[in-house]
Amino acid sequence: MAFVKKAPFISVLALSALLVLISFLSGPSKAFSADTPSSPVISSQTHDAGVTAAQAAYPPAPKLKAEDYPKVKGLNPRLTVWMAAQMHLWFAAFVLAVPIFVFIFEAIGMAKKDRRYDSTAYEFMRVSMVAYSITAITGGLLLLSLIVFYPDLMKYLASIFGPTMILYALIFFAETGVLYTYYYGWHALDRGARKWAHLFLGFLLNLSGTALMFIANAWVTFMMTPAGVDIRGAFDGNVWHAVHNHLWSPMNLHRFIANIAYGGSIVGAYAAYKFLSSNTDEDRAHYDWMGYAANFVAIGALLPLPFAGYWLTAEIYAYSQQMGINLMGGVFAWLFIVQAVLIGALFLAANYYLWCGLSRSEGGRRYTKYIKYIAFALTVSFLVWFTPHTLVLKPSEAQALGGQYHPYLGPLGLMPAKNTAVNIMLLFTYLSFLLYRRSNRIAISSWAIYGKATQAAIFVSAIANIVYLGVYYGYFTNTVYKVASSVPQVVTTLFVIVSCSLIEAAIYRRSEEAGPYRWGRMPERSQYALFLIAVTFTWLMGLMGFVRSAIRQHWHVYSVMRDASPDAFTPTIGYAARVVSVGTIIFMAIVIFIFWVSNLSGRRPHGGGRAG
Amino acid sequence: MKIPKPLQFIIVVLVVYGLLKAPGLLLGKPIPQSVIFMYMLFVVIAVLLVMTATDESTEELFAPVRALVEDPSKRLIRNVVFIILPLTAGYIAYGFTKTGGGQAGLRSVHPAPPLEMRAYGKAFDLSTLVNPLRRLEKEDPAEFKRNVEEGGAVYFRNCFFCHGDKLDGIGHYAHALTPPPLPFKGRDTIAQLSESYLFWRIVKGGVGLPQEAGPAESSMPAWEEDLREDEVWKVITFLYDYTGNRPRPLGR
Amino acid sequence: MSNFLKVAAFSLFIIGVYTFFADRLIPPIAPQAPPPLTEVAARPMTADGLARLGEEVFKGKGACTLCHNPVGGRAPLLDGIIIKANERIKGPGYRGGAKDAAEYIRESMVNPSAYVVPGFGVAGTHDTKSPMPDVRGSEIGLSEVEIDAVIAYFQRSAGVEVTVGSPAAGPEGK
Amino acid sequence: MSGETVKKMSKSLLTILLLLSLAGLAASQPTPSEKGREIYVSRCSWCHGREGRGDGPAAEFLNPPPRDFTLGVYKWKSTPFDEITPSEDDFVRMIKGVASHDGIQGWAGMNGTSMPGWNDTLSDGEIKALTGYIKGFGQLEKAEKPSIDTSVVKPSREGVERGRGLYKDRCSECHGEDGRGNGRKRLKDDWGARTWPRDLTKGWTFRAGSSAKDIYTRVTVGIPGTQMPSFADPKSSKRLTDEQRRDVADYAASLNEAYRKPGAGDTIRAVRVEGDLPQSPDDAAWSKAAYANFYLFPQIIAKERLYKPTLDSVSVKSLYNDSNIAVLMEWDDPTRSVPGDEKAAELAEGEVFADAVAVQFPAGKELPYFGMGDERPVDIWHWRSEGGEGLPQPIRLIRAKGFKNISEADTAPSGISAKGVYEKGRWRVVFMGPLTGAGKEAGQMDNPIPAAFAAWDGSNGDRGSRHVLTGWKTITLERKTKGGYFWAVVIALFVFAAELVWLRSAGKSA
Incomplete structure (x- = not known):
């Protein structure tokens, strides 16, 4: 038990010490004084009009050779760093996300005076405490492996980001303090004004956590889209320039949203496991509700994620056409087929969970007959979505087709078809959710029937519009590749969601219960959908992390500092998938360990759990 | 009459499979096995999900399976099934080991082009490269026609052995080649491609294909060795002219 | 415990399916190997040699023709650049620091934004910022010798005397 | 004017107009x-x-x-x-x-x-x-005489027997004793082009059909402009009666070896044998394996190209044991090309080179380019016929990284050997070598083994890069039946055990 309480503190100390150490060790003036004369090409420049006084103070990025990379027997440098980074990112995502909805839950609990929220929030927090220390440990491991295997890169980055690293360490200390006060003060600060103070602590915790992520993001995005340095990598002296590079803002947003979705999925899996192993109805009800809420958060955060992704991709294109094409059209085109399969699986699982949820209320039976139609639409959309643009053919098939284009599948491989499919998937997932929300109520307004008819009309015309846009822009306008349909399609989808939700609220303003939600009355198999969501999220994060990093190709810092190590080549998708799988298994094992440890440290205080 | 759930399951899966197989069996345009495999995997999962969404239908779906092991009156069928199952599994395993797999290599036939290509001592940006003869089509139709004819001569002295007299990919040596030479005839061939894509494929040939497209097996020569740049453009012009196709405009 | 085993088996199965899909069901594409580290070109002994090297760099390593070509419209054409350069540096809109055509070309290569040919600037910057990268950057990575060579190539093509470099000084660089 | 007349006039006017417009239409149509x-x-x-x-x-x-x-x-x-x-x-x-x-x-x-x-x-x-x-x-008019009647051709076993003697007498000089086109004469057509008599065992290569009726037509009409005469010509000393022509057509049609016709498959199934592999193409052990037939295409990919091939297909069999693999290649070649041989020179187009054949394997795990490899090397087992009867026949082991980067290795340590026999217009060559492949690390020759084939007809001027070839084919080693049963039994037992566990758990819950 002592270990559990001390571990965060120890690891925080270790990490901070490491950070401070390297940021001091690699002060710009010291670290490169010996290297400067050894770059004759640059120093012999006489015609450069752009050389400023600041550049003279900062040397260019070092040009490395394969010998400059230390070797440790038995360890593959890239694999070691990759694993450490991946572990750190998974745990970091988890511990950043949990406080966000712990904060939200605590606030909702205060507003609704529902102790159920508060006790759930506390339980999440306990889980996150152990994860926090593991995050720090993996962070330390990552840093250590980087220093050991890529010392020159770290020196270069530290020469630019030194001040932010010190800031990082300071905030890290602050966050640790806030975290401890927040968690251990939970019951002490439980009533009245004290609760407000506690809530404020939660806010501070999130603020510092997010700040930490933003700082670390700057280092990562700098490596992809360097700013604040000239073409040779010489720093202009202004840290803000380097921090505020092209990808920083979209990456901050993308990671922020993704973390919430990810945290939700992990908590959902936790709740699912507890549900399966509950012995009492009360526990079962509690964990069923927790799983539902966590899944709601996860899927809710998943929906805006593609838009943040579009922004990120657009910025990558804007920075370097080459990197953008590499990402979407080149080597990694197939990776997005894998991504499509994973996201399709997420959608199916989320819908399945909602369908199973219909059995929570007696009123849900009315809607079960629609499941097959929703499933049909989802499946067709899904199949369209992952139909590859480049078909893989056996020789005999190629012979039979006699050409490179498939007359039927060819059009489905293009962007307009995929956009159409995604929007339809979103709409039907929304429909599943709508049905679930309705399952325990009967509208009694006299005009409810008209309201529902309006909703149906909006739905049908929206789908017609989306399909029409996709087909028309995709195949009947001259430019096959034009994705002109995507914006009006998304607008249509959003319109449906907003308008139908408003009408829904109006219809059910006056309603009577068709049967209460009986939390806990959920088939066991539905809980596996939550596991699938968690596993898929984890795997997907690993895969997308790989592609984000891999599009830099053979650069440490894109176009500025070249990776001259033997590992500079881009691995195949299959290899990356195997690495991600091993990582996922290790991560899952540690998470299970965390849950086990946090269970040891105290039973859940019974604060609620009654159906309400 | 209500069809029992397990039968429904089998029927739905079989019908979908039949639909996916139909283009190949009826129209001779098969959906690739790799795609069918993926499709079927998800269709089976989706059907399972629908049928297990409520307790009642789950119960009904698995009732025969459950009955098989639990109902004493079904002992005979159970024993038969329990004997047949291992034998089938064994037979499949035997089949696998007997032929040693021998799965033919998968190959993608329409790989993404590179950004840039080097040939004839120059660099070509494939995203902006246009056929220099194309503008003659409007400016000087007679000159354009002459170039097309010269392109025809280039084609019939170099390409038609494999790609065929009729530009249908069936030349008199085509039957000896795997993968088969590509056709140019038809609206779904070169009309889908820009001329810069053709330029890349002709100049760099089979060996210039990316790995996923099987450069080791393609017998397309790298024509930069034998044809001049202008001859390549002429032959491209001919390919479009003879088949009545229009090149796809450049742009993403 | 049996719950734990079931969940673990389920998770492993899901991971297995994803791995199998990514590893086996999509074609194995080996991404391109990193390009070899380029050596700094040795300075040719004669002006002709320099111009020849320049042509090679212009059409090859420098990737200049990717943009400076008649079809893309992404960059001004460079035929007759010596004459155009002499006109431009005397023009009223010129803000750069070049005194002659050779300096102008060098300036355009290493500091493209010093003067942007009207109509070819980054959109929205009113021709104050050039989309062209500094040719010494790592993506192109021209050495001093290669920059000189490109200038020599233009001068030789225009039929004027090659003024850059000091061929007599012998090979430079590593 | 009466109404009647107006009606008539307008009718005829309409007819004229119609005719005129039709004529106009016809004029605009190309003749x-x-x-x-x-x-x-x-x-x-x-x-x-x-x-x-x-x-x-x-x-x-x-x-x-x-x-x-x-x-x-x-x-x-x-x-x-x-x-x-x-x-x-x-x-x-x-x-x-x-x-x-x-x-x-x-x-x-x-x-x-x-x-x-x-x-x-x-x-x-x-x-x-x-x-x-x-x-x-050619200023040809419509044919005056009708086509010959082929309905009288009714193939029969007796006809084949009767035709045999006639064939030997009239046809074998050009078409060869067994009909493989290995004649004793050098043929030319009226335009001066070299012609090769048809290989009658390859019915699928006949220009205008290989049925007895088609052959009867050919025998009766001849092939104008070539040395294939009409056997119905009364002036000819070789004249055959109508019945005889039917018989000889029956016989010629029976020569077709349909089992040698290449199909769409590209797999050679190597059969396992216990003990030593056959060294000679005549060994009875070869009957255990089935033919895999492939079309050969001339090398028109890179210079020096071959545009006018004489070889068009090859039949392959394969056997293997624990350590070695044997590959039998059979192909019809109308001439046995021996450099310096007078008879061969007489039949050849230009200089006579040696007939040759080769089988190519990848030398590594990854598949190299089929045309002699790329940066990934290939190993080529190359056999050449120049040794002559009774002399040891030369076998070479070639390691190639593309056709410009070729090195030759010593065959002795690699353990490869070859033996070829020429008989009545057909070469049969047996290659034998270790399963691991020559010069390879052990285990690199995985199952299935990619293999490509090439052949040279020396009398056609084939030499170096001028030859015919196939792309990559695969040799699948049929596993030992013992091993196959082993896994089948293991898996069946596994499934059975799972069933028992299921049964037990069901019994508990019931």
Whole structure:
């Protein structure tokens, strides 16, 4: 038990010490004084009009050779760093996300005076405490492996980001303090004004956590889209320039949203496991509700994620056409087929969970007959979505087709078809959710029937519009590749969601219960959908992390500092998938360990759990 | 009459499979096995999900399976099934080991082009490269026609052995080649491609294909060795002219 | 415990399916190997040699023709650049620091934004910022010798005397 | 004027107007010969030449050469020998292509030539117009004599027996004793081009059909412009009666070895044998393995190219044991080419080189380029016939990284050997070598083994890069049946155990 309480503190100390150490060790003036004369090409420049006084103070990025990379027997440098980074990112995502909805839950609990929220929030927090220390440990491991295997890169980055690293360490200390006060003060600060103070602590915790992520993001995005340095990598002296590079803002947003979705999925899996192993109805009800809420958060955060992704991709294109094409059209085109399969699986699982949820209320039976139609639409959309643009053919098939284009599948491989499919998937997932929300109520307004008819009309015309846009822009306008349909399609989808939700609220303003939600009355198999969501999220994060990093190709810092190590080549998708799988298994094992440890440290205080 | 759930399951899966197989069996345009495999995997999962969404239908779906092991009156069928199952599994395993797999290599036939290509001592940006003869089509139709004819001569002295007299990919040596030479005839061939894509494929040939497209097996020569740049453009012009196709405009 | 085993088996199965899909069901594409580290070109002994090297760099390593070509419209054409350069540096809109055509070309290569040919600037910057990268950057990575060579190539093509470099000084660089 | 008259007048006026407009329509329509010319120029002139002289841009690369229409001589016709003009049906058949008889897989045109079938491109009307235009080159009119009657041909076992002797007497001089086209004469057609007598065992390569009826037509009509005479010509000393011609056609049709016809498959199934592998092609052990047949295409990928091949297919068998693999290659070659041999020189096109054959394996895990590898090397087992009868025949082991980067290794340590036999127009060569492959690390020759084949006909000037070849094929080693049963039993037991566990748990819950 002592270990559990001390571990965060120890690891925080270790990490901070490491950070401070390297940021001091690699002060710009010291670290490169010996290297400067050894770059004759640059120093012999006489015609450069752009050389400023600041550049003279900062040397260019070092040009490395394969010998400059230390070797440790038995360890593959890239694999070691990759694993450490991946572990750190998974745990970091988890511990950043949990406080966000712990904060939200605590606030909702205060507003609704529902102790159920508060006790759930506390339980999440306990889980996150152990994860926090593991995050720090993996962070330390990552840093250590980087220093050991890529010392020159770290020196270069530290020469630019030194001040932010010190800031990082300071905030890290602050966050640790806030975290401890927040968690251990939970019951002490439980009533009245004290609760407000506690809530404020939660806010501070999130603020510092997010700040930490933003700082670390700057280092990562700098490596992809360097700013604040000239073409040779010489720093202009202004840290803000380097921090505020092209990808920083979209990456901050993308990671922020993704973390919430990810945290939700992990908590959902936790709740699912507890549900399966509950012995009492009360526990079962509690964990069923927790799983539902966590899944709601996860899927809710998943929906805006593609838009943040579009922004990120657009910025990558804007920075370097080459990197953008590499990402979407080149080597990694197939990776997005894998991504499509994973996201399709997420959608199916989320819908399945909602369908199973219909059995929570007696009123849900009315809607079960629609499941097959929703499933049909989802499946067709899904199949369209992952139909590859480049078909893989056996020789005999190629012979039979006699050409490179498939007359039927060819059009489905293009962007307009995929956009159409995604929007339809979103709409039907929304429909599943709508049905679930309705399952325990009967509208009694006299005009409810008209309201529902309006909703149906909006739905049908929206789908017609989306399909029409996709087909028309995709195949009947001259430019096959034009994705002109995507914006009006998304607008249509959003319109449906907003308008139908408003009408829904109006219809059910006056309603009577068709049967209460009986939390806990959920088939066991539905809980596996939550596991699938968690596993898929984890795997997907690993895969997308790989592609984000891999599009830099053979650069440490894109176009500025070249990776001259033997590992500079881009691995195949299959290899990356195997690495991600091993990582996922290790991560899952540690998470299970965390849950086990946090269970040891105290039973859940019974604060609620009654159906309400 | 209500069809029992397990039968429904089998029927739905079989019908979908039949639909996916139909283009190949009826129209001779098969959906690739790799795609069918993926499709079927998800269709089976989706059907399972629908049928297990409520307790009642789950119960009904698995009732025969459950009955098989639990109902004493079904002992005979159970024993038969329990004997047949291992034998089938064994037979499949035997089949696998007997032929040693021998799965033919998968190959993608329409790989993404590179950004840039080097040939004839120059660099070509494939995203902006246009056929220099194309503008003659409007400016000087007679000159354009002459170039097309010269392109025809280039084609019939170099390409038609494999790609065929009729530009249908069936030349008199085509039957000896795997993968088969590509056709140019038809609206779904070169009309889908820009001329810069053709330029890349002709100049760099089979060996210039990316790995996923099987450069080791393609017998397309790298024509930069034998044809001049202008001859390549002429032959491209001919390919479009003879088949009545229009090149796809450049742009993403 | 049996719950734990079931969940673990389920998770492993899901991971297995994803791995199998990514590893086996999509074609194995080996991404391109990193390009070899380029050596700094040795300075040719004669002006002709320099111009020849320049042509090679212009059409090859420098990737200049990717943009400076008649079809893309992404960059001004460079035929007759010596004459155009002499006109431009005397023009009223010129803000750069070049005194002659050779300096102008060098300036355009290493500091493209010093003067942007009207109509070819980054959109929205009113021709104050050039989309062209500094040719010494790592993506192109021209050495001093290669920059000189490109200038020599233009001068030789225009039929004027090659003024850059000091061929007599012998090979430079590593 | 009465109403009647007005009606009549307007009626006739209408008729005239109608006729006039029809005439106008007809005038704007191209005449048949113009239409024929249009089609000819766009479709045919590339090979047959603008003026029909058989000198289009492609002509110099083709064997047989494209027909010269100006002489009006056609090889494949059904009208009697003393009627120069083919029938209208003959023209349609030549242009449309013949889909009815056994031909080369996927090829709808004239077998063994580059004349495709225009069935899917030209309408019957267009073909008619085209025929008219083409006949114009040779000033041919309509054929006066009708096509010969083939309905009398009724293949029978007795006919085959009767035909055997006639064949030996009349045909074997050119077509060879066993019909493999290995004649004792050097043949030319009237345009001076070298012609090779048909290999009668390959029915699918016959230009105009391989049924007894088709052959009867050929024997009766002959092939105008070549040394294949009409055996119905009363002036000929070789004249055969109608019945005899039917018998000889029966016999010739029976020579077809359909089991050697290449299909779509590309797998050679190697059969496991206990003990030593056969060293000789005559060994009875070869009957255990089945033929895999492949088309060969001439090397037209890189210089120096071969445009006029004489070899078109190869049949392969394979056997293996614990350590070695044996590959038997059989192919028909009309000449046994021995450099320096007078007889061979007499039959050869130009200088005589040695006949040769090769099988190529990848030398690493990854598949190299099929044309002698790329940066990933290939190993080539190359056998050449020049040793002559009774002498040890030379086998070479070649390690190639592309056709420009070739090195030769010593064959002795690699343990490869080869033995070839030439008999009645057919080469049979057995290659034998270690399963691990020559110069490879152990285990690199995984199952299935990619293999590619090549052959050289020395009498056709084949040498170096001028040869015929296949792309990558695969040799699958049929596993030991013991091993197959082992896994089958293991898996079956596993499934059975799972069933028992299931049964037990069901019993508990029930």
